[in-house]
Structures are given as structure tokens and as C-alpha cells.
Amino acid sequence: xxxxxxxxFQKSAESWVDEFGASIGFDQQLVMEDIEGSLAHVTxxxxxxxxxxxxxxxxxxxxxxxxxxxxxxxxxxxVENEDIHLNxxxxxxxxxxxxxxxxxxxxxxxxxxxxxxxxxxxxRVKEVVELIEAFQKTILEKAEQHIETxxxxxxxxxxxxxxxxxxxxxxxxxxxxRDKERFNQSLERIDISPLGAGAMAGTTFPIDREMxxxxxxxxxxxxxxxxxxxxRDFIVEFLANSxxxxxxxxxxxEEIIIWSTDEFKFIELDDSFSTGSSIMPQxxxxxxxxxxxxxxxxxxxNLIGLLTVLKGxxxxxxxxxxxxxxxxxxxxxxxxxSLKIFxxxxxxxxxxxxxxxxxxxxxxxxxTELADYLATKGMPFRKAxxxxxxxxxxxxxxxxxxxxxxxxxxxxxxxxxxxDVYEVLKPEAAVARRLSQGGxxxxxxxxxxxxxxxxxx
Numbered sequence: 210x211x212x213x214x215x216x217x218f219q220k221s222a223e224s225w226v227d228e229f230g231a232s233i234g235f236d237q238q239l240v241m242e243d244i245e246g247s248l249a250h251v252t253x254x255x256x257x258x259x260x261x262x263x264x265x266x267x268x269x270x271x272x273x274x275x276x277x278x279x280x281x282x283x284x285x286x287x288v289e290n291e292d293i294h295l296n297x298x299x300x301x302x303x304x305x306x307x308x309x310x311x312x313x314x315x316x317x318x319x320x321x322x323x324x325x326x327x328x329x330x331x332x333r334v335k336e337v338v339e340l341i342e343a344f345q346k347t348i349l350e351k352a353e354q355h356i357e358t359x360x361x362x363x364x365x366x367x368x369x370x371x372x373x374x375x376x377x378x379x380x381x382x383x384x385x386x387r388d389k390e391r392f393n394q395s396l397e398r399i400d401i402s403p404l405g406a407g408a409m410a411g412t413t414f415p416i417d418r419e420m421x422x423x424x425x426x427x428x429x430x431x432x433x434x435x436x437x438x439x440x441r442d443f444i445v446e447f448l449a450n451s452x453x454x455x456x457x458x459x460x461x462x463e464e465i466i467i468w469s470t471d472e473f474k475f476i477e478l479d480d481s482f483s484t485g486s487s488i489m490p491q492x493x494x495x496x497x498x499x500x501x502x503x504x505x506x507x508x509x510x511n512l513i514g515l516l517t518v519l520k521g522x523x524x525x526x527x528x529x530x531x532x533x534x535x536x537x538x539x540x541x542x543x544x545x546x547s548l549k550i551f552x553x554x555x556x557x558x559x560x561x562x563x564x565x566x567x568x569x570x571x572x573x574x575x576x577t578e579l580a581d582y583l584a585t586k587g588m589p590f591r592k593a594x595x596x597x598x599x600x601x602x603x604x605x606x607x608x609x610x611x612x613x614x615x616x617x618x619x620x621x622x623x624x625x626x627x628x629d630v631y632e633v634l635k636p637e638a639a640v641a642r643r644l645s646q647g648g649x650x651x652x653x654x655x656x657x658x659x660x661x662x663x664x665x666x
Contacts, residue, residue, distance in 0.1 A: 233286045235535050236293045240279045242328040243293050244272050246321060246404060249424035251312055259315060259414050264308050271305040272297075272312075293325070294318045315414035316407065319438040319526040323403040326534070328425060330447055331399050333541050334392050340548040341389045341454075342665060345382050347556045349661055352378045356654050359636050360475065360565045361574050368572045371636040374565060375658070376649040382661055384457040391450045398443045402427035406437035409525040439525040441515065441533050448512040451540045455505040458547055462498040465554065469495050474564045479557035482550070497554055501547045508543055511536030569636040573601050575611060578639045579630065586625040596622045 255265030278284050290296040302309035352375035362372040402422035411434045418430045431437035468475035486492035518532045576597050583593035612634045619626040643650040
């Protein structure tokens with residue numbers, strides 16, 4: 210079979226070489242964007258008098274017929290036609306005759322593929338943002354239910370201070386808010402039209418790039434044709450934003466996994482987001498959380514892969530850049546799936562408030578409260594820290610907690626300690642007293658949740 214570009218060639222590649230160089234196996238995902246870009250291009254060719262209107266209408270009819278077939282999944286792609294662009298062009302010529310070959314006037318596959326990917330990511334990034342918001346709403350709902358549920362907070366994976374469980378959940382809300390901002394901001398770099406840049410130097414035909422940009426819904430065009438066909442920054446940015454999103458999801462997944470262990474028992478995952486063991490009947494494994502944690506690595510890999518491809522490519526287009534698509538498609542599929550799974554996992558999980566309450570009443574996470582208590586009575590904080598540390602050590606030796614010490618035992622370390630210390634040591638009081646802006650105090654958490662609701666509006 211003669212290639213659409215094969216006039217200069219006297220010899221055809223063997224089939225296995227064609228298969229190695231073809232991208233149709235994955236870039237067929239761009240079929241709707243490719244047809245959309247072609248419709249805009251041919252409309253402009255007619256408006257500029259580059260093609261007669263009769264040819265334009267025939268080509269548009271053919272493209273619309275192919276679009277209908279694509280929507281039904283009826284198009285048959287062939288490896289010998291290499292990519293989505295040549296496959297669609299060949300199908301168009303087969304459908305309407307040689308006039309279909311006029312579609313490529315004033316255009317190259319180089320600006321065509323770039324246009325397709327800009328269109329593709331522009332749509333899909335909006336889907337990502339919608340799923341992030343859905344997850345944020347679920348976190349908000351769960352947080353509202355647990356404002357006064359007290360949980361141990363951790364540093365270095367050691368008990369640190371008691372906190373509102375809602376406060377812990379809301380930390381992820383704000384991480385996701387920044388993720389959402391980054392994706393939204395990236396739309397500015399995605400929303401640029403490369404169409405009309407040609408292979409790399411523009412074209413001699415009197416095309417109207419502003420017109421095609423407008424027809425495709427782009428807000429502006431690339432000002433440099435070489436930059437237009439060689440730029441993959443917008444994909445790198447998408448991959449980088451996705452990698453950071455997955456970092457946040459992976460951190461949350463790690464906590465979900467820890468919280469659901471018998472050692473913690475802070476939560477229980479719904480059966481629909483857990484799996485069993487093939488040999489151990491008692492097991493309930495947090496497989497979905499583990500998968501999200503694991504899939505984070507492939508998203509990182511896709512980012513590093515594209516950066517590595519681009520770092521050694523001179524201007525403008527090089528075949529290396531065909532490697533920009535599979536990682537982009539894979540990353541998109543991964544983050545969309547991860548967000549959907551996580552939203553359902555958090556929405557259906559049960560918070561074990563009884564166990565959380567037991568945890569904060571059986572640890573030393575209230576030690577800072579005792580140090581602060583002494584500091585408010587005039588003791589320098591460093592001295593208060595030392596006194597509290599000694600009392601903690603005394604408790605460890607006796608196998609008790611600070612609340613179990615007698616007043617006399619406390620006074621052995623400082624006469625400043627009075628009966629009111631026992632109220633200060635209660636986890637509920639420790640949380641409620643943290644009224645600094647952004648702190649874990651119940652009223653501050655309520656304010657934080659209201660502010661979060663405003664963000665979602």
C-alpha cells in the first residue's frame with residue numbers, strides 16, 4: 210500500500226517496522242479532537258477562498274459521517290496508516306473521493322497533533338477539576354460529622370497532640386484545593402491554538418489562524434510557529450500537577466491503610482472498597498487504598514519519561530515526541546480512577562469514635578497542655594518543658610498517664626500546679642483551647658469548614 214506521504218520513496222518498510230513506528234494503537238483516543246480540528250480547518254479554508262465552497266461542504270459532510278461512526282465505535286484503524294491523522298484522512302478519501310485529499314491544504318501533521326492534544330487536555334482537565342471538587346465535598350461532609358470527634362495527632366508517627374478528627378480530614382481538603390487551582394491555572398497554557406503553524410514555518414496559503422482558534426474555542430494562538438509544534442510544556446505541566454495530586458492521594462491512602470489496621474482501628478472501610486484473602490478468611494484488606502498508593506509511582510514515571518524525551522530534542526518536531534501521548538493517556542486514566550475510588554472510599558468509611566476516644570485518653574498527647582499551663586503561671590517555657598518531661602518519665606515508670614498522677618506527685622516537680630490542672634489535661638479541653646486561626650479548636654474548625662464551603666461555591 211502506498212503511503213499518503215510516499216511519493217518520494219521507492220521502497221516500503223516491512224510490516225514490523227510500520228508497527229514499531231505507528232501510534233494508532235493509542236492515539237485513536239484523539240479521534241473526536243482530530244475530526245473537530247479538521248472541521249475548523251476546512252471551514253477556514255473555505256472562508257479564505259483557498260478551497261471552493263463545494264469542496265468544503267463535501268469534506269465537512271464526510272468528516273461528520275466519520276464522526277458519527279466514531280461515536281458508535283465503528284471506525285476501523287489500520288497500522289499502515291500510522292496515526293489517527295492519516296487514518297482519518299484515508300477514510301475520508303475512501304468515503305468522498307480525491308477531494309478528501311484537499312483537507313490537508315495549509316496544514317501539517319505537526320500542528321494537527323499538537324492541536325488535538327490541546328483540545329483533548331482542555332476537556333479532560335475540566336473533568337479532573339470536577340472530580341476533585343466532588344471529593345472535596347465528600348471530605349467536607351465527613352468532617353462536619355466529626356468536628357467534636359477527638360483523635361490523636363502525630364509527628365514522626367508518634368502521638369503528638371489531640372486534635373479534631375475533622376481538622377485532620379480538612380488538611381486534605383486544602384491540599385486538593387491547591388491541586389484544583391494548579392489544574393485550573395494550567396488551562397491558560399492549554400488554551401492556545403497551534404493550528405496553522407504548519408510543519409514548523411507556517412504556510413504560504415492565506416490562512417486565518419484566529420478564525421480556527423475561535424472555531425475551536427481557543428482564547429489565543431501561538432505567536433511562533435516553531436514553538437507551536439515543538440511545545441509540550443502543557444503536557445509536562447499536566448503530568449506534574451497529576452504527580453502532585455497523586456502524592457496527596459497517596460499520603461491519604463497511607464493513613465487510611467494505617468487507620469484500618471487492628472492496631473489502630475480508627476476506621477473501617479466499606480466492603481465495596483476492600484478485598485479478602487485467598488487463604489486467610491479473617492482478612493479485610495484496604496486494596497483500593499494500596500493500589501492508589503502504588504499507582505502514584507506510574508504517574509511519577511510518566512512525568513520523568515516525558516521530561517527525559519524533551520530534554521534532548523532540538524527544534525522543532527522530532528519523532529521522539531510521539532512518546533508524549535501514552536504517558537498522558539495513562540496518567541489521565543489513573544488520576545480519574547483514583548479520585549473516583551477515593552471519593553467513594555471516604556464517603557462510605559466508618560469512623561470508630563469509641564476507639565479514637567480511648568486512644569486520646571490513654572497517651573501523653575496532652576503533655577504540651579501541661580507545659581503551656583505552667584508557662585501561663587509564669588514559668589519559662591523551657592523550664593515548663595523540663596518539668597513536664599520529668600512527670601511523663603515518672604508516669605512511664607509507674608505505667609500510668611498524666612491524668613492519673615496525684616496532685617502531690619505533680620507538686621513534687623512544681624508548686625505552681627493546682628487542682629485545675631486536671632481540667633486542662635482533658636483531651637476535650639486541649640482541643641477546644643486551640644483557638645489560633647487555622648488551629649484545631651472546635652470553633653476554628655467550624656470556621657474553616659465554612660470557608661471551605663465558600664471555596665466550593
